[in-house]
Amino acid sequence: MTNEEILPGLAEIVEEVAGVSKDDVSPEKSFVDDLDIDSLSMVEIAVQAEDKFGVKIPDDELANLKTVGDAVDYIARNSS
C-alpha cells in the first residue's frame, strides 16, 4: 500500500479512538504534542491499525512512531 492509501484509513482510526477530526490527521502532526493523544489511546490506535492494515506493531516500534507520518511510513514498509 502507498502512503496516500494508508493515511485516510489511519485518520479514520484516530478519529474513532480519540475524536480528532480526520482533516487534522496529517503526516507532520505529532500524536502527543499536536493531537493530544495519550499513551493508552496510542495502544488502541495501534491495535486497530494492525487489524486494518495487516501489520504487526510491537510496543518497542510503537514508541518510535512520534508523528502520523512515522506511522504511515511504518505501515507502508510492513504491510503485506
Next chain:
Amino acid sequence: MSDDTDVVVTGIGATTPIGGTAPDTWQAMLDGRIGVTANTAPWVEKYGLPVAIHAPLAVEPTEVLPRVEARRLDRCQQVALVAAREAWADAGEPDVDPERLGAVVGTGIGGALTLLGQDDLLETEGLRKVAVLTIPMLMPNGPAAAVGLWVKARGGVHAPVSACASGAEAMAWAYTMIKAGELDIALAGGAEASIHQLPVAGFSQMRAMSTRNDDPRTASRPFDVDRDGFVLGEGAGIVTLERRSHAVARGARIYGTLAGVGMSNDAHHITAPEPDGEGGSRAIGKALRSAGLSAKDIGHVNAHATSTPVGDVAESKTILRAIGDHPVVTATKSMTGHMLGASGAVEAIATLLAVRDGVVPGTRNVFTMDPKIDIDVATENRTVPLTAAVNDSFGFGGHNVALVFTGA
C-alpha cells in the same frame, strides 16, 4: 432553625428508567410512570433465566455524552457523568476553590459490564482485543473518579460501596465532610448499570427477583401482599451539596437542606435484614439526632422497599420502631425498579422534592396491602405539608443509611 454550617442542596441531576433528567424523573413519579418492561435480550432465553423483565434507562447515556468520551467509560461511569453534569449546571456551575470541592459517588457493583464483557473478549478473541481502559472502566471507584476528574474535585474523590445503600452513603459522607469544614461543595450520589446475564443469574439464584414476566408493569409492587421480588433497574442520581453560607454568599437557589444523616449495620446476616427492624431504626435514630429533630417532625418516609417478601416487612418494622405510624410512606421502586447503588441517591432527590412541593408520589401497584405491614403507605399521590422527611436505604452486608431532608 438554619445555621451557616447547614448542608443544603443547590443542584439535582438524575437519569433513571422513568426520565433522563431529575425534573423529568420527578414528574414521571408524580404521573405514576412505570419503567419496567420485558427484557428481550437473547441471553434471557439462552441461559434459561427465570427473570425476563428489567427497568432500563429512559434515555441512553450515549445520546447525551460525546461519542469519544462515552467509549472511554463504563456504562455506570456514563450515567454518573450525565447526572453529575446536570446537578452541576443546575447549581449554576459554582465558582469554588477546587481544593474545597469533592466528589463522592458510590456504586453497588461498579463496572460489571466491562469486567464481564472484556473477559468474554479475552476468551474468544484473545489479549489484543482487550480494551486498554479495562481496569479504570471496571474499578468500583470508576464513577466517582469520572465525576471528580471532570469537575476537578481536588478536595477529594471517594466511592463508598455498600451495595444498595451506596448512593445514600455517598451523600452521608459528603455531608460529613462539609460539616467538618473540609469541603464547601461536593457532588454526591450513586450510579449503577449492571443489567447483564450474570447479575441477573446471581440475583435469580438468591430468589430475590420478581418473575412476574407476564405483567412487567406490575412486577415491582412494594408492600403488596403478592410481591415476589425486585426488578433490576439502572440509573444515577447526583446532587450538589453545599455549605449554606457558601450557597447564600453566591446567591444560589436552594432546594432544601440535608439536615442529618445516620448509618448503622445490622451485623446479623450477609443478605437478610434484621427481622425486627432494629438495625435500620438505629440509623434513622442517629439521623434524627444529627438533624436535631424528633420522630414527630417526620411527615414522610421514602422507603427502600424493594418489593421482596422479607425486606418490605422488616422495613415497615424499622419505620414503626424509629418514627411511628404517622409518616406517609412511599416506595419509588414501584416505578423505577431497583437501581441498586443508585437507588438511594435517586430516592433522596425524590424525598427532597417531596418536602419542597408538599406532595408524596403514590406507591404504584399496591393492589392489596400486605396485612403484616402496618404503616401508612400512600397508594396515590398525597398532598401533605412537610417539615421533614426521611429516606432510608439498606444494602447487602447489613448496611443501613438514613438521610433527613428539611426545607430550604
